[in-house]
Amino acid sequence: MRKSNIVKLAFVMACLLAGANETYAQQTASATATASATIITPIAISKTADMNFGNIAVSSSSAGTVVLAPAGTRTTTGGVTLPATTGSPAAAAFTVTGQGSYTYAITLPSSATLSDGGSNTMTVNTFTSNPSSTGTLSSGTQNITVGATLNVSAGQATGSYTTSSPFTVTVNYN
Numbered sequence: 295m296r297k298s299n300i301v302k303l304a305f306v307m308a309c310l311l312a313g314a315n316e317t318y319a320q321q322t323a324s325a326t327a328t329a330s331a332t333i334i335t336p337i338a339i340s341k342t343a344d345m346n347f348g349n350i351a352v353s354s355s356s357a358g359t360v361v362l363a364p365a366g367t368r369t370t371t372g373g374v375t376l377p378a379t380t381g382s383p384a385a386a387a388f389t390v391t392g393q394g395s396y397t398y399a400i401t402l403p404s405s406a407t408l409s410d411g412g413s414n415t416m417t418v419n420t421f422t423s424n425p426s427s428t429g430t431l432s433s434g435t436q437n438i439t440v441g442a443t444l445n446v447s448a449g450q451a452t453g454s455y456t457t458s459s460p461f462t463v464t465v466n467y468n
Contacts, residue, residue, distance in 0.1 A: 335434065337392035339465045342437070345418075347444045348383030351375045354449040364424035364439040374446050386440040390465050394434040400427055401464040402440065408455035416455055417445045428468065438463070 347360050348368065358372025366385045368376055390398065402421035409415045420443040429436045440463060 334393040334396070334467075335391070337390065337396075337398055337431075337465055337467055339388050339390050339438075339463065341386070342389055343384055343387035345386035345440065345442065346382050346384045348381035349377050349379055350444075350446060351377050352446050352448070352450045357448045358446050360444040360446065361420075362441040362444070364422055364441040366439070366441075372446075373448055386463070388438045388440070388463055390429060390431065390436050390438060391434060392431050392467070394431055397428055397430050397468045398465045399468055400425070400429060400438065401466070403461040403463070406442075406457050406461040408444070408457055410451060410453035410455050412453075414451040414453065414455070416447070416450065418442045418457075418461075419445065421461075423463070429465070438465075 345362065347362055350360055351374070352358070353373025353375075356373025358370055358374030360374055360376070361369045361371070362383065362385060363369075364385050366383060368383050370376060392398065400423055402423055404421075405417055405419040407415050407417055421440060422442065423438055423440045425436075425438065429438065
């Protein structure tokens with residue numbers, strides 16, 4: 295009897311295991327999800343003022359620079375001085391618009407060339423901005439001011455100098 299109980303028990307276990315495997319093999323599960331998207335206000339930038347280094351006096355024997363800060367203040371180095379009649383010095387100014395409270399990156403140019411319309415040129419570089427590198431669109435808008443360094447040669451020819459093509463300030467959402 296013991297042998298027959300063991301055989302019966304083995305048979306019952308085999309049936310249970312076969313049934314359990316069948317149950318698991320037939321079991322499936324599924325879930326669902328939704329998709330969504332939010333279209334935000336495109337970022338934009340517009341110029342509100344051009345950059346102007348103002349009136350500059352230059353030494354005939356020594357080069358120098360005029361540093362125009364984003365706040366519009368000027369300092370000089372080398373053989374450059376600022377006369378009492380300043381002209382109209384001003385940092386470039388821009389307005390950035392877009393999605394409120396979003397942050398964005400500011401990319402400034404590496405250099406620009408000013409020309410008197412003839413063969414005389416000066417280089418502008420070391421652009422800086424306020425805010426610097428990133429900004430935040432509080433209520434969907436923010437103003438940016440941009441300064442730079444004007445490199446003046448010794449004995450730079452007199453005249454009015456402008457860029458032949460405007461320099462570009464780029465903004466992009468972070």
